[in-house]
Amino acid sequence: MSCQGHQTGFGMDEIFEQLLHLSAHTETLIAVYDSNDRLQYANSAFRSVYFIDPDETPLWPDLMRRNFQLRQGTVIRTSNFEEWLRSTQSRRGKIGYRAFETDLWDGRWFWMTEAVQKNGWMLCIASDITSLRAHGRTVRQDRDHAIKASYTDELTGVANRRFVMARVDDMLAAARHGNDGCLAVFDIDNFKHINDRLGHHAGDVVLRDFAHRIHQNVRRNDCFGRVGGEEFLLVMPATGPEDAVAMVERMLTVIRFSRPLPESPDFSYTCSAGIAACVPTDSASDLYRRADQALYAAMLSGRDRVRAA
Numbered sequence: 001m002s003c004q005g006h007q008t009g010f011g012m013d014e015i016f017e018q019l020l021h022l023s024a025h026t027e028t029l030i031a032v033y034d035s036n037d038r039l040q041y042a043n044s045a046f047r048s049v050y051f052i053d054p055d056e057t058p059l060w061p062d063l064m065r066r067n068f069q070l071r072q073g074t075v076i077r078t079s080n081f082e083e084w085l086r087s088t089q090s091r092r093g094k095i096g097y098r099a100f101e102t103d104l105w106d107g108r109w110f111w112m113t114e115a116v117q118k119n120g121w122m123l124c125i126a127s128d129i130t131s132l133r134a135h136g137r138t139v140r141q142d143r144d145h146a147i148k149a150s151y152t153d154e155l156t157g158v159a160n161r162r163f164v165m166a167r168v169d170d171m172l173a174a175a176r177h178g179n180d181g182c183l184a185v186f187d188i189d190n191f192k193h194i195n196d197r198l199g200h201h202a203g204d205v206v207l208r209d210f211a212h213r214i215h216q217n218v219r220r221n222d223c224f225g226r227v228g229g230e231e232f233l234l235v236m237p238a239t240g241p242e243d244a245v246a247m248v249e250r251m252l253t254v255i256r257f258s259r260p261l262p263e264s265p266d267f268s269y270t271c272s273a274g275i276a277a278c279v280p281t282d283s284a285s286d287l288y289r290r291a292d293q294a295l296y297a298a299m300l301s302g303r304d305r306v307r308a309a
Contacts, residue, residue, distance in 0.1 A: 028127050029110065033060060035120025035220050037093070046126075049073060049104065060092075061085055075103050083157045086215055090159040091151060093122055093220045094167055100144060101129070118238060120220040155204060156211035159225030164233045167223040168284045171237045175278035182244035182277050184234040185291040186214070189270045189303040191230040202261055206269055209260035217251050233288075241277045241308050248273050248306045256304070270304035277309070 023030045023043045031042040037060040042052060050063060050073045058066075067073035068081050078084040092114070099113045112126040151163040159167075171181040188194075188210055195203040211226060214234070218224045223235040236244050252271060261267045274294030276287050290309040298307040 028125060029112075031124040033122040033124070037061065037122075037220060039063070040121075046124075049110075049126075061089070064088075072105050075105055082212075086157040086212060087148070087152050089215065090157070090223070090225060091148075091163065093120065094159075094163075094223045095170070101141065102126070103141075116221070118221070122220075153211075153226040156208050156226050158211045158215055158232075159223060161225065161227040161233075164223055164225035164227060164235060165284060167235045167237075168233075168287065171235055172278060172282055172284060172287065174237060175282065176280050178280075180238055180240045180278065182236045182239050182241060182275055183287050183291045184236065184244060184248050184273050184275045184306075185288070185295045186210075186232040186234065186271050186273045187295055187299070188230040189272055189299075194269065198261070198264070198267075202264075205260050209258055210255065210269075210271065213254050213258055214251050217247075217254060241275065244275050244277070245306055245308055248275060252304065252306060272298040272303045273306040274298055275306060275308045 026043065027045055029043070029046040029049055031046045032040050034040050039052070039057050039060070042050075046052070047054065047056075050067060051070075052058065052063065064074070064076065064085065065081060068076045076084055093116050095116070097113065097115050099111065101109060102112050103109045108128055108130045110126040111129045112124060115123045115125075151160060152158070153160040168183060171183075175181050188206065191203065191206070194206055207226075207230065211224075211232070214232065215224055218234065219236075221237055222239075224232065226232050234248070236247070239247075252273065255271050256268065259265060259268060272295060274291045274297065276290035276294060278287060294307045294309040298305050301307070
């Protein structure tokens with residue numbers, strides 16, 4: 001028997017059982033979400049705080065929506081839940097680890113951490129800090145709101161250029177260790193014509209509609225955001241070119257069927273996209289330039305299509 005085995009005396013199954021037993025009898029909140037953001041495991045403490053039945057496995061957005069409507073669980077300070085959700089999902093699960101404070105409707109405060117694996121599964125652990133660090137809590141909360149705002153596009157609610165480009169850098173760092181990754185650049189077709197013909201208000205509605213519909217089809221580990229005007233980026237780590245093209249083509253189909261202007265029910269719009277795969281020697285500007293060249297090729301060949309570099 002190895003030294004390690006002699007020290008522990010437990011097999012992996014026994015260790016796993018002990019972990020489950022410990023998590024079931026701790027006041028620390030523990031939960032596991034899969035790559036689709038569906039709850040796959042939560043201890044009793046977590047279920048109690050978020051009012052989740054013992055056999056329930058909700059999607060995280062549905063859980064937050066329900067708690068918001070019932071004013072229970074996490075306090076969500078917004079008058080528009082769907083905008084809050086889009087903004088939060090633009091950052092949730094996009095980096096390997098993050099930690100933050102959150103407050104509950106019952107007055108308690110928790111320190112929560114999120115650790116995300118490459119396959120998109122997330123481990124959430126939260127501890128009650130109600131009696132700790134009460135002084136300066138408002139200042140820290142204002143700081144967290146300011147950080148969130150600094151990473152969010154004000155018009156559309158998705159990630160902004162600063163946050164998306166940081167995720168491009170993360171993807172390129174992984175590419176230098178042999179991992180796949182692709183960057184897609186989207187441009188709304190004839191957007192200037194939409195603004196000129198229907199007005200800037202209609203243009204803003206189209207931008208928000210585009211961001212909302214694409215964001216609904218973005219995977220947990222991907223990052224989608226607006227980088228300026230009618231141009232958006234989609235960062236797709238651990239994704240090869242063929243899968244990236246197939247995914248973006250599905251997104252373009254979703255846009256074709258959108259009718260975002262109630263006052264003009266026949267109005268529709270399209271977008272074009274260019275995709276570039278990571279090369280280990282790439283800089284962010286190299287990758288962006290190749291994706292932009294592919295976008296230009298898509299526009300030259302008739303728009304409303306995707307091209308790969």
